[in-house]
Amino acid sequence: MIYLDNSATTKPHPEVISSYIKVNEQFYGNPSSIHAFGEKASSLFQKAQQQCSELSGLPDSKVIFTSGGTESNNLAIKGSAYFLQGKGKHLITTAIEHPSVLEVFKKLENEGFEVTYLPVDPAGVISLDDLKAALRKDTILVSIMYVNNEIGSIQPIHEAGKIIKANSNARFHSDAVQAYGKLKADYETLDMITLSAHKFNGLKGSGLLAMKKDMKLIPEMAGGGQQEGLRSGTVNTAGAVSLAKSMRLASEHQPEADQTLQACQQMLRSFFEKREEVKVLSPENAAPHIFSLTVPKLTGEVIVHALAQREIFITTSSACSSKMNKRSHVLTACAFSDRDIRGAVRISLGADQQTEDIQEFIRIWQEVIPPLLKGV
Structure with missing residues (x-):
């Protein structure tokens, strides 16, 4: 099997899995409990918070643990918009954001916010x-993804x-899910970043x-007030510790992985630039781990299924929309033709990918794809 999705x-790193199991087996107390067992769990959680803050690369930051990128994006965007709406209701994002950003902005538009x-x-x-040109006195939030998940463009x-910062008082958020651990990212001018563990072997x-x-948000969930009241609910100590582990491993291995x-x-x-049937x-x-192409005479689904029969696993576009058969809003925004969009597929590499994998993938492509074009 060659996994290119x-x-x-x-794939979770063995050390990440081990840390998750160990905490669940040995330190499963509720960190909110005042007894010694709970306090031990609380200590581990706080240590993980500090480690993740330092490893995030965002200067002078605090960390709120969530269930993943979608929740983090929702908390950052809605939490900021609701908290700051007394100062203005203008928001800015891009046409190629992940659905967990775009759908939130659409919701806010329906609530009376103006979005560029x-x-x-x-x-x-x-x-x-x-x-x-888009920035205004009433702009309160800008959200721009760091690396696009479909074509790998870097903003x-x-x-x-x-x-x-020079032209407004707006907060600046970035969905950095596809950036962390894959390239040397610079978060210095940002106020908020979103990360998701399973994108870097967590x-x-x-x-x-x-x-x-010092940043304040309106929380999405009401409850016991955990995590400074920004994310109520019993905290996931094992998840926090394992996330810190995956961040450390990704950070340490990033220079080697980049090469x-x-x-x-x-x-x-x-x-692929030499293949007549392909358009890159x-x-x-682009970011080094994302490579998208199209075979205009085929559909992306045909390519994916043909390669899967040889245990080569790629996808049509983002995994979030591939099963819904949605037209790619990213490729549409980049002005690719309907034919190009129809035949688009994405190859995405892991930090531990080997050049031998790519050599084998290329060999199998040449055996599988050209025969599909006969008679088309």
Whole structure:
């Protein structure tokens, strides 16, 4: 089996699984309990919070643990919009965000907020001039994803943050789910970032929102007031500890992983740019782990299923929409044709991917895909 769908989810690292099991077996007390066993769990939870804050790369931050990227994005966006609406109701995002961002902005529009959706160029990148022009006195929040999950385009986050701070009082949030551990990211000009453990060899159902320490939000859930009242409910100590472990491993291995991922992507690009049946969709300077292409004479589903029969696993676009048969809003925003969108597939690499995997994938592609084009 060659697994090339790592932007959908990654294989948990053995050390991450081990830490999760150990905490659940030995330190399963409720951190809110005042007895010694509960206090031990509380100590572990607080230590994990501190570690994740330091590892997040967001300066002077605090961490709220969540169930993953979707919850973190919802908390960051709705929590900020509701808290700051007395200062203005204008929000800015991009046309190519993950659904857990776009759908939240659509909800806020229905509640009376005004949203500007920044367009992107064919490489999937926003214009900083467009961003500057969109900022207003009543802009309270800007949310721009760091790395696009379908084509791997990298946004100019650092430069965008400088423009936002110089021209408004808006908060700046980034969905950095596809960036962490995959490339050397710069979060210096951000106020909030979203991370999800299962995108970097952690466990599903575990994520965080890192935010500046003095920042306030309106919580989504009412309850016992855990996590500074921002995320009520019995805290998941094992999930927090294992998330800290996955972040540490991803951070430590990032430089080495970057070299391998760059080599794998270059192999893919060199091969596919010469194929007559293929059009490459990912830009030259895309994130190293995401490579999208299209075979306009086929459908993405046909390609995915044909390769799966040989135990090569890729996907049509983002895993969140592939089973719903939705037209890719990302590829549409990048002005690709209907035919290109119909035949699009995504290859996404893991931090431990080997060049031998790519060589085998290329060999099988040549055996499987060209025969499908005969008579088409």
